Amino acid sequence: MPAIRARRLFDGMDLLGERVVHVADGKITAVTEDGPADLDLGDVTLLPGLIDCHVHLVFDASTDPVGHLRESSDEEVLDRMRGEAARTLAAGVTTVRDLGDRGYLALRLAEKLGVTEGPEILASGPxxxxTRGHCWFLGGEADGVEGVRAAVRERARQGAHVVKMMVTGGEMTPGTYSHLRQYGLAELRAAVEEAHAHGLPIAAHAHAGEGIADALAAGFDTIEHCSFMTEHAAxxxxxxxxxxxxxxxxVSxxxxMVPTDVPPPPGVAKRLPGIMASLRALYAEGVSFVIGSDAGIGPIKPHGVLPYGAQMLVGLGYAPLDVLRSxxxxxxxxCRVADRKGRIMQGFDGDLVACGGDPLTDISVLQRPSAVFRMGRRVR
Known part of the structure; x- marks a missing residue:
């Protein structure tokens, strides 16, 4: 039975001292304070594999991800997605929630991807x-109460793990606007009701304050972005x-953002001060949060960027322990996988990441993983 020793262990809730984690058949079988180890990682902190709650594996993090997707066949995109999945896993991110692809490609990739080739993928499909709304080019157009109900049923039929709905417009689609709502409450409530009837969680893309309020009133399980964008600010x-x-x-x-010479899109850049103020206000009020990096949408967000998101929130005054839990x-x-992911404890998946130093004193150590394990198998 493989046993991994680390100087410190963050078990998903608290930072503990030296521990030995025993793994067999991809699962954690025990966590002990002492005993022999097959692998001594030394002066590191061992954490559960990180979980990014919002990525887009179909986007290549270029200056024109939408154009590149439009010009590529499904097989070309799948091949590229394999590379993005490998980069994500190498960064210590062992589970991702993919909230928007074309033609259910992320589901197809999830079925084909070997355990050591990438993270576990929980996908929404388009x-x-x-009609002609935000990200319409991914193929998810639906209008009216019956239209959105049918769209949810189709995702359930395809085997999606989660439903994604564009409550407001967005920055990547000309003709749509982040500060304006796309659906009324009747459509939103119908989508939520249908998703829950099929046992699926539902995520709301919502930037504008009115859209956020509507998503909350409709009963969405997570609200993505929550940036409080207005027409010219936030x-x-x-x-x-x-x-x-x-x-x-x-709230996701x-x-x-990784350091790069490529600036954020103008619409985002001009709103950044207001968005940062919103992030501080959300934390000050005690809103429950996770991090969804939106990996893939541009050069500042390559796949595997999640550890930079952790550093960003700590820099805004978030407590490192809260960020690690998030x-x-x-x-x-x-992501509805709390029975097997996100903790280092008996019976959970052997998804682990080791980083030199103590993330509670320097959260940036997450950006430099020294070891990554997926279902107990070392991939880095």
Whole structure:
């Protein structure tokens, strides 16, 4: 039975001292304070494999991800996605929730991908959007109450793990706007009801304050972005934030950018000060959060960028312990895999990442993993 020793262990909830983690047949069989180890990782912190709650494996993180996708065949895109999955896993991200692809390619990749070739993929398929709405080119257009119900049923039939719905417009689609809503409450409630009837969680893409409020009222399980964008800036609404904090909803914060000479899109750049203020306000009010990096949408967000999101939130005043939970145990809850992911404890998957040093004193160590294990097998 393989046994892995580390100087410190973050078990998904708390930082502990030296531990030995025993793994067999891809599962953690025991965690002990002493005893022999087959592999001594030395002065590292061993954590559960990280979970990114919002990625787009079909996008290549280039300056024109939409154009490159449009010009590529499904097989070409799948081949590229394999490489992105490998990069994600090498970064210590062992589970991703893919919230928007073309033609259910992420589901196809999940079926073909070997355990050591990439993270576990929990996929939504094409996001549900209005005709010519945000990301319509991914193939998820649906209008009206019956239209969105049918769209949800199709995703359930295809085997999706989660439903994604574009409550507001977005920055990647000309003719749609982040500060404007795309659906009314009737359509949103119908989508939520249909998703829950099929046992599926449902995620709301929502930037504008009114869209965030609608997603909360409709009963979405997670609200993505939650940036409070207005037409020319971003300005959070304290009343909506208080309602978020009092609810069971989990907000998936879009955090993380790698250093690059390529600036953010102009529409995002001009709103960044307001978005950062919104992030501080959400945390101050105690809103339950995870991190969804939005990996793939541009050069500042390559696949595997999640550890930079952790550093960003700590830099905004978030407690490192809260941030670590948000990318492990709380993320597993948001993704509906909390019975086997996000913790280092008996019976859970052997997804592990080791980083030199202590992430509670220097969260940036997550950006330099020294070892990564997927279902007990070392991949880095």
């Amino acid at each position: 996001p549900i959007t209005t 300005a959070h609404d304290d009343t909506i934030i208080a309602r978020l904090a009092a609810s069971e909803v989990i 914060l879009t955090a993380g 990318i492990t145990s709380r993320a597993a809850r948001a």
